[in-house]
Amino acid sequence: MVKLPVLPVLPVIPLRDGVLFPSTEVVLLFGRKKSVKALEEAWSNNKQVIFLAQRKHGVSEPQLKDLYQVGTLASIDRILRGDEDIHALIRGISRVRVLKIEEKNGMFEASYEPILEKVEKSDELQAIARHLMKQFKHAINMGKSVELLNFMKLMNGVAVGEVADQIASTLDLSTHEKQLVLESSDLRVRLEMVTDFLAKEMKIVEIDRSIASKTQKKFDKHMKDTILRERMREIQKELGEDDDDDQREINDLRDQIKQSGMPVKIREKTLKELRRLEQMSMQNPESPYIRTWIEVMVELPWKKKSRETLSLKRAEKILADQHYGLEDVKERILEHLAVMKLNATHPDKSRKKAPTILCFVGAPGVGKTSIGRSIAEALGREFVKISLGGVHDEAEIRGHRRTYVGAMPGRIIHGLKTAGTRNPVFMLDEIDKLSADFHGDPSSALLEALDPEQNHEFTDHYLDVPFDLSQVMFITTANVLHTIPYALRDRLEVIEFAGYTDDEKFEIAKRHLLHKVISENGLLETQLELKHEMLKKIIRAYTREAGVRSLDRELRKLARKTAKRISSKEKTRVVVTDKILDEYLGPPRYLERMKERKNEIGLATGLAWTSVGGDVLFVEVATMPGKGEIVLTGQLGKVMQESARAGYTYVKSNAKLLGIPIKTLAKTDIHIHVPEGAVPKDGPSAGITIASAITSALSKRKMRKDIAMTGEVTLRGRVLEIGGLKEKVIAAHRADIRTVIIPSQNQKDVRLIPDRIRNEMRFVYAETMQDVLKVALL
Secondary structure (H helix, E strand, O other), X not given: OOOOOOOOEEEEEEEOOOOOOOOOEEEEEEOOHHHHHHXXXXXXXXXXXXXXXXXXXXXXXXXXXXXXXXXXXXXEEEEEEOOOOEEEEEEEEEEEEEEEEEEEOOEEEEEEEEOOOEOOOOHHHHHHHHHHHHHXXXXXXXXXXXXXXXXXXXXXXXXXXXXXXXXHOOOOOOHHHHHHHHHXXXXXXXXXXXXXHHHHHHHHHHHHHHHHHHHHHHHHHHXXXXXXXXXXXXXXXXXXXXXXXXXXXXXXXXXXXXXXXOOHHHHHHHHHHHHHHHHOOOOOOOHHHHHHHHHHHHHOOOOXXXXXXXXXXXXXXXXXXXXXXXHHHHHHHHHHXXXXXXXXXXXXXXXXXXXXXXXXXXXXXXXXXXXXXXXXXXXXXXXXXXXXXXXXXXXXXXXXXXXXXXXXXXXXXXXXXXXXXXXXEEEEEOHHHOOOEOOEOHHHHHHHHHOOOOHHHEEOOOOOOEEOOOOOEEEEEEOOOOOOOHHHHOOEEEEEEOOOOHHHHHHHHXXXXXXXXXXXXXXXXXXXXXXHHHHHXXXXXXXXXXXXXXXXHHHHHHHXXXXXXXXXXXXXXXXXXXXXXXHHHXXXXXXXXXXXXXXXXXXXXXXXXXXXXXXXXXXXXXXXXXXXXXXXXXXXXXXXXXXXHHHHHHXXXXXXXXXXXXXXXXXXXXXXXXXXXXXXXXXXXXXXXXXXXXXXXXXXXXXXXXXXXXXXXXXXXXXXXXXXXXXXXXXXXXXXXXXXXXXXXXXXXXXXXXXXXXXXXXXXXXXXXXXXXHHHEO
């Protein structure tokens, strides 16, 4: 029987932060119960103990798994007891590896074995150690802080094996990095490792010195400027120049606060901030922020109002003079103004009257903004407009808090400051283009500003005080309704702006645009002659829009070309002819595709509604031998694809009724294409157009080119109601199409179409696909 050697067992003390190295001395504080117990046990016996570093600093009651396996055998040289903890002078002796550790008698105990170091005596090793000492002395000279005891011991000379441990104990390393040094038993590797760590620390010390030097220079300059300013003030006082600019500015701000008309509590808060500003040095970094905040507060229109002069006759005249057409819109606005006038003169002032928030919805260039300006003129109020297109940060509406650098009020408060009155006409443009992200939801911030129940105490984050918006007349604009958040849309009174007819565009150009364009391009009325026929040709051949923005651009282009000819003395006067139009504006862009149309098989004309008004839509269907499959192209959206499949199913299920050979369906593939493939298209209203084109292609019957149609189709062939009828009919009229097939359920909407267009159009009301095909197919 072999007798196993008895391994030595010693108390173990975990080190929460750092590593104890051999050949180093350190004073440690012991407070944890297990550590105190182990310390006292070692002190009462052979005064030796093992120190193991913890893997995680934050563990207050470490378990066996929380401790490294390699530690330091140390001796306890001295103990100083306190009320609750103990200080002890510890001296590291050698590296040890713990073999078995367990918890006994309220402390850790472990058996261990010493780690033998690999020491090679060579000149190269001596050279590495000397280089490390030289670098360490250089770090001391650069300003690295080291405990005096360790420094003196190193300077008095230590063995080569102790150099790495002594220096490593002074470096600012993580516990993991120090443990790597401790676990290295190869002296050469340890010396090289500590040399690398020291080099990194010297680089950090060098950067710290550079930053400290720059900071000191700035501080010295700041102190110098402060002292010089103080001396200058003293000299001014001695000379009797007592007009202190800073104090005079404080007094001016105080007077402005008192005269601003702020509510009492807000005035008290502003005066409190002014006293803070008065007491602090003007060189204080916070001073400019407080001053700017106070200046914004006094510039706001707390009590200033525009004197309202509301006359319905005057308002009607202004709207009529400045806007041609839009009769329904102008009538609705006059109704709104009439309600405002009656509310202002009503004897019962205590009753609740919620103001209506108008929302102008229509294509670009139809006059939404200019109508807003006309309303402001009719009311005698200031007009303010802010664009919300692309705004995705709530702070754009509600402002940034003053704690942020560069903070400023939100757009609403800034707009009121610009207007200078508390009751302007305030236009929020493009609210359909708001977006939300991690910065917040600006539409939610708008709710507080627009909601009559809340906006009497609208709080901007920058101001941090409530401001009354109840007297502001808010008007919003949008191109489409469906992208406006429901909670916001629910608070709006929608007024739809339909697109202009060609005749209305002609009148607008003749009465307003042409004179403005000629004047703004430096021309005289006699220098550019544009006859009515030529103006109508520009409208029909060079523009295709619901509004008049493109028309304005074309007229400006014409005026610029004319100005160039006159400036270069090529001509003294330009009379616009077909040749001039072709030369100045290029060839016509929109007439050819309608002129080239003819009655064809599988080609149907539909009508579409877009955010910029109505448009004509063509659907092409081609057939080919195959397996009865359907191909859809032209960037069709999901709804439009489903509508096309529904139309195809209707045709297949009614093939016999439609005169289509049933046997050919299973052997025929059809391809449905909607031209202008780069433009995305969606919606169900092209259903009857697609179904008609499919029927035409499979039955080999031509479709009439002079008929357009719109309507949703079901599998049973019923034609369902659609939206945007007015814009679609105007688009058909613009394209010289005078017969339009529409769902019978839309008959009620025909009265909304302008009289002149309605009288020139023939409407076919369809309840089923049979009603459509009777008229559309030849």
